Amino acid sequence: MRETHSENLTYPNRHAPPLELDVTTPSKDSFGARATLNVGDASYEVFRLDAVEGSERLPYSLKILLENLLRTEDGANITADHVRALASWDPAAEPSTEIQFTPGRVVMQDFTGVPCIVDLATMREAVTQLGGDPAKVNPLAPAELVIDHSVIADIFGRPDAFERNVDFEYERNRERYQFLRWGQTAFDEFKVVPPGTGIVHQVNIEHLARVVMTRNGQAYPDTLVGTDSHTTMVNGLGVLGWGVGGIEAEAAMLGQPVSMLIPRVVGFKLHGELPAGATATDLVLTITEMLRKQGVVGKFVEFYGSGVSAVPLANRATIGNMSPEFGSTAAIFPVDAETIDYLKFTGRSAAQVALVEAYAKEQGLWHDPSVEPVFSETLELDLASVVPSIAGPKRPQDRIELTDAKSAFRAALGSYATDAPKSAVDESSEESFPASDSPTYSAGGNGDGAPYDYHSAARGAKGRTSKPTKVTVDGAEFEIDHGAVAIAAITSCTNTSNPSVMIGAALLAKKAVERGLERKPWVKTTLAPGSKVVMDYYDRAGLTPYLDKLGFNLVGYGCTTCIGNSGPLQEEISAAVQESDLAVVSVLSGNRNFEGRINPDIKMNYLASPPLVVAYALAGSMDIDITTEPLGIGSDGQPVHLSDIWPTPQEISDTITAALSAESFASSYSDVFAGDERWQSLPTPTGKTFEWDPESTYVRKPPYFEGMEMSTTPVTDITGARVLALLGDSVTTDHISPAGAIKADTPAGKYLTEHGVDRKDFNSYGSRRGNHEVMIRGTFANIRLRNLLLDDVQGGYTRDFTANGEQAFIYDAAQNYAAAGIPLVVLAGKEYGSGSSRDWAAKGTSLLGVRAVIAESFERIHRSNLIGMGVLPLQFPEGETASSLGLDGTETFDLTGVTTLNEGATPRTVKVTATRTDGSTVDFDAVVRIDTPGEADYYRNGGIMQYVLRKMVNS
Template sequence: MRDALAKLGSDANKINPLVPVDLVIDHSVQVDVARSSNALQSNMELEFTRNRERFGFLKWGSTAFQNMLVVPPGSGIVHQVNLEYLGRVVFNTDGIMYPDSVVGTDSHTTMIDGLGVAGWGVGGIEAEATMLGQPMSMVLPGVVGFKLTGKLRNGVTATDLVLTVTQMLRKHGVVGKFVEFHGEGMGKLSLADRATIANMSPEYGATMGFFPVDHVTLDYLRLTGRSDETVLFDSQNKHELCVYVKTVSMIEAYLRANNMFVDYNEPQLERVYSSYLALDLDEVEPCISGPKRPHDRVTLKDMKSDWHACLDNKVGFKVKPWVKTSLAPGSGVVTKYLLKSGLQEYFNKQGFHLVGYGCTTCIGNSGELHESVSAAITENDVVAAAVLSGNRNFEGRVHPLTRANYLASPPLVVAYALAGTVDIDFEKEPIGVGKDGKEVFFRDIWPTTEEIAEVVQSSVLPDMFKSTYEAITKGNPMWNQLPVPEASLYSWDSNSTYIHEPPYFKDMTMSPPGPHAVKNAYCLLNFGDSITTDHISPAGSIHRDSPAAKYLLERGVDRKDFNSYGSRRGNDEVMARGTFANIRIVNKFLGGEVGPKTIHVPTGEKLSVFDAATKYKSEGHDTIILAGAEYGSGSSRDWAAKGPMLLGVKAVISKSFERIHRSNLVGMGIIPLCFKASEDADSLGLTGHERYTINLPTDVSEIRPGQDVTITTDNDKSFTCILRFDTEVELAYYNHGGILPYVIRNMAAAQN
């Protein structure tokens, strides 16, 4: 953006965050080394070796831009760091107090809602515009009231609760809505439990799952060392970013004065919501979720039968168990209280050594399986399973070879690791045999709620948080040794396979391009329901036979150095080739065949999606995508919109969109359209082999948010869709070819 502004004859330094920005580098660590006492150091060294160029670019940004705090790699996961350190609850800026709020470039930003901070995920594209002062526009959401009563029973965890809540809310339908939890049962949930429920907002589809501030929130602020005045200080730019309110009591006084504090000792007013749900916490059962979606809840007692149902009862095979174990905490504080409690010693004995601080399994960085295990799975078509205490189990995410992936609480992960299989009924079958020769059952090792509370009370201490976060911006030796060029513009290296100047602003002028005509476009892909951003966006490992692998090999990169798509997200050439490259993607063109291929309609050739898109572009043809319901559910990945734009996709026609992905498509200038109610591609007789013309006015002033649009095909079909530009502001973005060109032109015009 700075380069683009400079080319338009304006001051490039105007591209600078206008609001406080916190950047936590947490998605690049991989579990290469596990079950080893030196796993943490080894994985960090490999992380820095692989990502040296990328980290250098990010460190340059930490000095080139103002008003931005960069938390170096190896510090933890952004959402936990936000919860334990960055979240303010109440701001005090120059004597003016106001409630804290945040938007983040990851959909699980919602974890902060558990602290009473209003926050949700937006696309990276939208966030970049917000950093530069562009207001966020959205349709006023409905608010679902979720009343909690009672108390969780012994042996029931926050994960069991959140999977139950997720299933209820998905069934209720909360896409694009706010969920607010209330009721006396809320007071029985710890802050960590609330954060777990709030974290899963994307999985149940809500914009956020909010917990108002009460005594539990205040106790957590004291526990995490926020009692005294704390200054967030950027050591690179030598200036204060913000100051916390002096004391927790002042936060309480401010919120009480504004009727924003929940006191269970006072009469509770009946709240008015758009719709209502209720749950008695006492009725929650131990459960897990899978094998492919977070809202497919399975009670623990039904897991064995559900597992066999997943296999279609075709096999009762037995494979020699091989479990890859890893522990990647969300912050350094976790290590301190695991050591204090004595738990880490026993985790190590079971192979759960500390492997790194950051998103590993959730982002597809769980590392490779042993070669013999991989070979056994592939050669024998084994249905391998993974059990993880994360929030992402979409297809192909955890590892390409684990087809069944279950979300579970951390202690359940350990239990399944001990069992070595998911093909077990914990109520009836033993996990194993003890040294005394006696069978050991699940109930024998499961702690009571009181035992857990006692360990937390004695082992999770305020000083742990204070000492960890006092030094968090100081980095580590590997980060600190990275050289940083002193320049306001970045010097692009044309040979780099990590950082590449993207083409978004190529040949950009001050005049907006206006609405683009979509005439006689071919269908690139024809999808059914529940295509997630994991299917669309490049994620996880780079498959050895993929277009991205071919690109890297041609540039002298060895297979062992491919790294992950997440680590190469700064190179558009790699990411465009990885778009729609998920090995579990199902495209109707292929008649049931699973994989990242499609049909080039004019010739009938079966090609990789990237090669087909490139062929269409070289022939001068636009492309569109047909899809079913919930298109783009999952993480708030801006590459799920950037990638299709680079492939030449001009429009997506679906039954419905997930909120963030629709916004991202608009941000990249792609037209989102929805079929009319009760209609879809199948009911309209569309096969995807047709050519599509979208009859939109060429003058943006004649286009209205939500208007009906007629689409015609070359075989004389005609149908009406709803234009999903939801606000006038989004129409302005579309007129400019996307949100970022809109911002750049406005900034250049204001300066000139």
């Protein structure tokens, strides 16, 4: 243990009484770690890590957890043994020791945050009914919500797109926004960043993140949980945090620690520098591919080595953002000089910056590239080996080198195009398509590497399935085919925080316009930056007009295309796509490209850097090798290649230096919680409890606490259950949780119609997350869901065994099962519930009457959320699947041994008996995936909210 310390750090006698500080829950300080850190004229209580033997060998991320335990040690939930267990961490061991992590704050976006506040408002009423004080239901940790998920790119390619889209946003979401304004006034420690400001994760790194927090006289590492899986973007700043379900976030806001196992930590060593032409997006797609292959689900990833200093903060944030895509809990960079420079540049106060540097250096949290920590496993990357890449057509980990993009598209096309293969018009028929002043465009590649002929309507599909379809839009006639780029979107938190790729895209646009190129007329082009700072530096650099010229007008500050808020395609394009069943594509600078996520008309989705998004908007097709074939014909009649307009690193660097300043951040965030006139003019309800509007179709009181009593109801076995859905591998929360547009002929659409809502006002599922009646009807309703109970059927359907096994909507069948008193189970394959941390994937499952999910494996967040909603997660025996056991979903299921939980123990397995229609049975022992005692408490209480509520009333 080190005995020498900086002159800035002083220690009270470890046997003396604790310092008289205003600390909500004073630590027992069994290790005498309490000390005082002096920074300038300020003094803070800190808990020094070197008071614990073994702390110096821990990775950066585990040091942060260790400080968290030292500071919150209460002798009951968090004990000295927990501290010792973490300090003596065995890198080679599988996680087995439970600890309680107490986040310093909570951050939310409005899709996932609205249900949190709805639940808190409901809890206030429930506390009152149980004889408690509703004022006790109050965030105990700072909670900040950024409204960023509600803007839809309805209007694009015109100067007023932003204003029009924001107007539509307020019209659609008025009830929700009034509710959030009530929450901001009713709850302490709750703040709202109004619409039209930015993406939550970018606002977090640019403004909300403290890196080192100060509260009640203490200084400690900034830690958080967020209601969005991409909360990990803040890991790039050295802040430990990750995405959780809304129900876990609610518990954290109410002072409940997050129960977790001490994780394995994967060290990712970086060296070298990115080569010219490679972007942060290329880097993160490379890392995503590597870590998916490594297998990092449930682990921390930590970057170290000499290459760390060569990774700008914005690139670190881009990498941290993609943590859910490669599956890790967190993907963190340690604090170093780059962190300090970024904090200064984004307008943090001099006192805050000084505190971060002093605290990190005193606590051994400052990155030293010469030190190689001990990790559970390691891998490394030479940054110089990164090459331009995209990922798709349906998973972010499926990286494709840009040079192989065309061939990879063609290889994948057979899975999406329904027509039989046929060649396009033969090359010799070129004279059939004479040139004209108004060229007829074709959205298809050549297939032979020959230059494009943009006067040819049907050339280029040679060698692959083709279905040229004529379209006329605004008087212009053209043809689209499989592979046409229907959406090119600079969107999402992944890249729109990163000046290098955003400036790169704008410079590429400038060069393209100067050469006379235009976007293809079938491409919907949108620009949705992460914060207002982006448009500020675009304007300063004089680049905005060039993006506008190519149709990349500002459509909003928020998550648009990446979360399914792409808005509709032009009617003529949409009709042609549907009529010919075309496999058209989207190209977006986001982090998610799952099937059915981006737009209902689009089957194939590709992730790419912002400059490549612009390039594909110019090319108009995925069936082109943009590294060798021209993007178009310039005003001089000559072909223009990507290499002709790709900006150099020096051009990007010079523009950033000239256009970005700390003043931009200071002005953008000077009054970030105030909002514009639209926000300020919203009528704001008052009172400790919310006045629910029985006619509201946006915000309704959920049924979670109906009939709840102070004593828990004993856990029961599950008998006579039916299978609601039989699912395969990689079923994501996008497949389960309602998202995107609401169609009129679905149960949710019918509900809204019955409640007097016009189809044009349906809005999205995400915007209606505060209404359980809508959300339950959209659970398991993704248009790409494949329920194997049915043959060759996609969408939210199942077999209803209360109606002789007839096909029915999943919601309708669930209602029939509920009326008959029949519990439900879901059978699934590997990686069940991967993707975003969507609480409604678990809430909807529970409200449909599903008592258990039996899968081959689970993604971390969804498994935890299922328990939080009282649904039992079970795993098939090692090596077994539903198929290998001969299960087809027509059986009835009995699960016995669950009642062991009533005895205070968690069974390792429960017996499952599946009875076929002929009376024969299949028996197996399913592994119980309740992994910690805390999770067992939640399940025994019927869910995490009921557990917290009972604790609050008892307190």
